[in-house]
Amino acid sequence: MTRKRARLRRIAIGGAAWAVALWVFFPILWMVLTGFKTEPDAISTPPHLIFHPTLSSYREVFARETYWHFALNSVAISVLASIAAILLSIPAAYAMAFLPGRRTRGTLLWMLSTRMLPPVGVLVPIYLLARGMGLLDSRTGLVVIYTLTNLPIMVWMLYTFFREVPIPILEAGRMDGATRWQEITQVLLPLALPGIASTGLLSMILCWNEAFWSLNLTSSAAAPLPTFIASFSSPEGLFFAKLSAASTLAVAPILVFGWLSQKQLVRGLTFGAVK
Amino acid sequence: MATVELRDIRKTYSDEEIIKGVSLTIHDREFVVFVGPSGCGKSTLLRMIAGLEEITAGELLIDGVRANEKGPAERGLAMVFQSYALYPHMNVYRNMEFSLRLAGMPEAERRQRIADVARILQLEPYLDHKPGQLSGGQRQRVAIGRAIVRNPKVFLFDEPLSNLDAALRGQMRVELATLHRRLGATTIYVTHDQVEAMTMADRIVVLRRGVVEQIGTPLDLYHRPRNLFVAQFMGSPAMNVLPAHIVSVTDRTATVTTGPLTVTVPVHAGSLQPGAAVTLGVRPEHIGLDMAGAPQGLVEISERLGAATLLHVRLSDGRQIVVQTGGDNMNAPDSAVGVTPDPAHCHLFDADGVALDHLAAHPLQVGS
Numbered sequence: 001m002t003r004k005r006a007r008l009r010r011i012a013i014g015g016a017a018w019a020v021a022l023w024v025f026f027p028i029l030w031m032v033l034t035g036f037k038t039e040p041d042a043i044s045t046p047p048h049l050i051f052h053p054t055l056s057s058y059r060e061v062f063a064r065e066t067y068w069h070f071a072l073n074s075v076a077i078s079v080l081a082s083i084a085a086i087l088l089s090i091p092a093a094y095a096m097a098f099l100p101g102r103r104t105r106g107t108l109l110w111m112l113s114t115r116m117l118p119p120v121g122v123l124v125p126i127y128l129l130a131r132g133m134g135l136l137d138s139r140t141g142l143v144v145i146y147t148l149t150n151l152p153i154m155v156w157m158l159y160t161f162f163r164e165v166p167i168p169i170l171e172a173g174r175m176d177g178a179t180r181w182q183e184i185t186q187v188l189l190p191l192a193l194p195g196i197a198s199t200g201l202l203s204m205i206l207c208w209n210e211a212f213w214s215l216n217l218t219s220s221a222a223a224p225l226p227t228f229i230a231s232f233s234s235p236e237g238l239f240f241a242k243l244s245a246a247s248t249l250a251v252a253p254i255l256v257f258g259w260l261s262q263k264q265l266v267r268g269l270t271f272g273a274v275k
Numbered sequence: 276m277a278t279v280e281l282r283d284i285r286k287t288y289s290d291e292e293i294i295k296g297v298s299l300t301i302h303d304r305e306f307v308v309f310v311g312p313s314g315c316g317k318s319t320l321l322r323m324i325a326g327l328e329e330i331t332a333g334e335l336l337i338d339g340v341r342a343n344e345k346g347p348a349e350r351g352l353a354m355v356f357q358s359y360a361l362y363p364h365m366n367v368y369r370n371m372e373f374s375l376r377l378a379g380m381p382e383a384e385r386r387q388r389i390a391d392v393a394r395i396l397q398l399e400p401y402l403d404h405k406p407g408q409l410s411g412g413q414r415q416r417v418a419i420g421r422a423i424v425r426n427p428k429v430f431l432f433d434e435p436l437s438n439l440d441a442a443l444r445g446q447m448r449v450e451l452a453t454l455h456r457r458l459g460a461t462t463i464y465v466t467h468d469q470v471e472a473m474t475m476a477d478r479i480v481v482l483r484r485g486v487v488e489q490i491g492t493p494l495d496l497y498h499r500p501r502n503l504f505v506a507q508f509m510g511s512p513a514m515n516v517l518p519a520h521i522v523s524v525t526d527r528t529a530t531v532t533t534g535p536l537t538v539t540v541p542v543h544a545g546s547l548q549p550g551a552a553v554t555l556g557v558r559p560e561h562i563g564l565d566m567a568g569a570p571q572g573l574v575e576i577s578e579r580l581g582a583a584t585l586l587h588v589r590l591s592d593g594r595q596i597v598v599q600t601g602g603d604n605m606n607a608p609d610s611a612v613g614v615t616p617d618p619a620h621c622h623l624f625d626a627d628g629v630a631l632d633h634l635a636a637h638p639l640q641v642g643s
Contacts, residue, residue, distance in 0.1 A: 168360035171327050176374035176421075177348035186373075190364040 028251070034244035044242040057245035067228065067249060074224035075253075077139055078207035082200050085154050086273035088147070089199070093158035094184060098170065108159065111152035119149075120211050130217055139222045140213060146207045153206075154199050161195025162188065201261055208254045225250035277338055277351075277428035277461040278303055279324060284333035286319055290403055293319055295485040296333070296558075301429075306455050306462045310472040311482035312508070317465045318433055320482070323406065324463060325354050327430050328446075348374075353422035354431040357438065359414045361406040367417050368402040371424045377427075392420045395454075412443050419451075423458070432464040436471065469509050473497070481505050498620075503628035506556050512585060514622075515562070515596040519555040521547055527634055529623060531555055534592030535571040536614070540621045543632040547625065554624040559585065559599035561620035564606070565613035572596075574610050588612060 034042050036053040061067065061155060096104050126145070127136075135141030165188060173187040189196065211226035229250050232243040279301040286294035294316045301307045306453050309317040320329040322333060326347035335342045353374075362370050368389060393399045396416045406414055414466045415435060422430055435451075436444045453461055466472055472479045473493045481488040481496065481504075489501045493509075500506035506514050519533035524544040531538055533555050540555075547553065564586075571591055578585040582603040588604050589595050598614060606612060619635040 106282050166358060166360065168356045169362060172354070172356060172360040172362070172421075173373075174327065174347045175325065175352070175354045177377040177424075178373075180375060187362060187550075191362075 003036050031244045032248050035241055035248045036240050036245075039239055039241045042244070047251040057241040058249075060242055061232075061245045061249065067246075070223055070225045070228035071249075071253065073139060073222055074208055074250075077142045077146065077222075077224055078204050080139075081143045081150065081207045082203040084143065085150050085203050086196065086200055089151060089154040089158050090184070090189070090196075092155045093162050094188065096155070096159050097162035098167070108156065112156060115149075115152050123216060126213075129214065135217075137218045137220065141217055142222060144226070145213050145217065146210060149210075149213075150203050150206055154203055157199045157202065158192070158195065161192050161199070164195075165191050196259070201258065205254055205258065209251075224241075278336075279429055279461065279463065280334075280336040280339070281320075281324075282334040282336070284322060284323060285331050286316070286328065287331045291629040293485050294323070294331075296484075297485075297487055298489065299480060301461060301463060303461055303552075304459045306452075306464065306477045307476060307480060308472040308476035308478075309463065309465045309480050309482060310467065310469055310508075311488075313467055314484075314485045317467075317482050317486040321354075321431055321433055321463060321465045323353045325352055325540075326350050326431075327354075343364050347378075351428040352431055353425050353427035353429075354433065355415075355418045355422050355435045357434040358407070359418040359435075359438075361414060361417055361421070363406050366403050366405050367398060367409070367420075370406070370417055371421050374421070374425050388424050388426075389420075392424045394455060395423070395457075396420045399559055412437050412447065415439065415447060418456070425452075428461065430462045432462065434466055435464075436466070437468070451475065470511060473509070473632060475534055479509075481508060494544070499630070499633060500556075500622065503554060503556065503630075506622060506624070506630070510558055511552075512559050512597050512599065514556045514558045516624075517555045517596070519553050519623075521549050521551045521553055529553075529631065531623065534590045534594055536616065538588070538618050538621050539615050539625050540631075541616050541633065541635040542623050543634055544623075545631065547631070552626055553631075554628070555616075555626060556622035557616040557620065559597040560631065561617045562596070563615040563617065564598065564600055564604075565615045568613040570611035571613050572611070574606050574608050574612055576608060577604070577606060586612070588614060590614075 034058055036055070037048070037051050038054055038056065041048050041051045079194060130136050130141050130145075133141075135144065168184055169191065170187055173183045178187065208225070210224075211230075214224050214226050215230055218224070220227075229243065229246050232239060232246050281297050281299045285292060286295055297320060307643050309320060309462050311317050319328060323330050326342070326345060326349075330343050337350055337352075362373065365373065371392060372385055372434075375388065380388075389402075390399075393402060396419060398413070398416055398420055401409060401413060401417075406417065409417065410529040411554045415438075418435070432451075436447050439447060449473060455475075464475065476493055478490060478492055479496055480490050483504055489496060489505045491499075496505055496509045500509060503516065507516065517533040517536070519531040521544065522530045522537065524530070524547065527541060527543070528539050529542050529544040529547065531540065531553055536555075538555065538557075560583075574586050575589050575595070576587040578587070580602065582602050584600050584602055584606075586598045586600060586604070586606055587595055588598055596614070598612075600606075622633070623631045625631060
């Protein structure tokens with residue numbers, strides 16, 4: 001009796017999980033499917049669930065726009081901004097996790113609160129700053145912006161991961177004669193590597209998907225993939241099939257990247273360090 | 276040659292004094308144990324010696340040189356942590372090599388040292404293993420090995436056995452004592468376990484709430500506790516303490532009564548007069564059973580340990596005491612017994628819990 005109920009319960013929970021997953025995934029699935037439709041199929045109501053797949057939209061996307069130029073910008077900007085943010089957030093998170101002061105907690109909360117600020121609120125000053133510094137439509141400009149906007153959340157994440165490293169291990173390093181630098185590079189970082197990797201991955205995803213700043217601060221030379229997608233909503237009207245094909249091409253790399261690195265990230269932090 | 280001297284060491288955390296002026300000299304090759312209940316400041320004191328906690332006031336001298344401002348590594352000490360704190364990403368060899376590598380020791384010498392230590396600690400088969408692949412006892416040995424390779428002036432141990440099960444703990448206790456004899460290094464060892472303190476220490480420092488209650492050899496503390504706290508903390512099973520009052524005094528004895536018991540204890544009563552309230556302390560192993568005389572209590576529980584039997588006796592005034600008798604004592608629960616504390620081994624404490632001067636010479640002639 002209880003066994004049967006436990007089984008039913010498992011099935012119900014499993015079903016609910018599937019429903020939520022499909023709900024979340026549906027727009028992406030719809031986008032991918034639409035990319036393989038003809039334009040008339042794409043806008044027909046009711047939507048055609050069974051259709052003749054075609055690659056024509058993809059052909060047109062590649063014919064009209066330089067996908068690789070935008071993709072390369074996306075890769076370069078995301079990677080550089082993530083590396084810069086990691087390098088800046090490691091010392092910050094170290095200080096907050098292991099040398100907390102009276103204001104550490106407040107500083108952490110304040111940093112997080114900056115994420116809640118609507119970006120459009122600072123659009124004008126940042127635009128003017130970027131223009132003044134000659135950073136409009138430049139990769140450097142976006143790298144700087146992305147590094148700074150992601151810094152709070154990365155410091156938070158690394159802070160959380162660092163806090164899981166048992167302090168006696170760091171103290172053992174100190175007893176063994178490690179300088180602060182050696183303590184961080186030879187003891188802390190190897191232990192926190194899975195955490196640093198997942199923080200870096202999150203930063204990559206955030207940078208990759210960022211649209212607001214890239215649309216407002218770049219046009220062509222430094223523009224990443226979100227700008228590429230936006231270029232398909234033209235004054236002549238929306239071409240849903242082509243828009244979907246372009247969007248699919250834009251999200252595909254980061255999807256594959258996330259999928260491949262998933263296993264790496266789900267790893268225990270410390271194994272056998274302390275009982 | 277390594278001595279450690281503490282001069283009025285104090286530690287304050289946000290206005291609260293944790294260590295309230297500890298002065299102590301630890302001699303070369305001595306094995307000193309800091310013992311006390313949790314929160315007594317023993318670990319904090321050790322960490323201050325290690326250099327992991329700042330010293331708020333007072334002076335720490337290692338080999339006669341002030342070390343307050345020196346970093347942990349400069350003090351020439353090695354520490355074994357309660358959690359072992361091995362580097363989980365390094366194998367056993369690398370764990371032991373880490374400090375030597377940081378110190379810039381040539382590789383050949385490093386290898387030789389680690390080989391020597393691994394042989395002493397029987398770690399040779401595990402040098403390639405990561406800490407996660409080792410058992411608790413093996414990790415413990417790696418932690419000790421990591422301390423030994425550095426050839427430190429002083430070893431610091433912070434409750435190193437508390438994570439091990441009872442059998443392994445007993446075994447490691449012997450191993451540590453053997454190791455200390457072999458290396459002859461000055462050792463400071465922190466534990467809350469009075470059995471560890473009694474069995475391993477040359478001298479024990481009993482701490483309570485940041486204050487040293489007593490310093491002495493294990494038998495010193497056992498036979499001549501300076502106050503009620505030390506008396507009850509040292510020894511297992513714990514000392515029986517009974518509220519009593521003085522009936523009469525001479526210049527070499529004080530006679531007290533408590534419930535059905537009257538004992539004449541060879542102490543110097545000082546200014547205490549008949550009628551004064553005192554506390555009578557007597558260890559379970561210093562109470563005899565008197566089956567011939569009038570019964571003074573009932574056995575409630577008898578704990579048979581094999582080598583000894585612990586009788587929990589309810590005295591006629593309702594107080595309970597523990598009497599340790601031979602392993603084959605057949606007194607069953609509810610049997611009526613008479614109890615006879617050995618006066619030479621009784622202790623009297625005044626109203627403040629301070630022991631009255633004992634006048635009986637102990638067989639070992641201990642005393643400080």
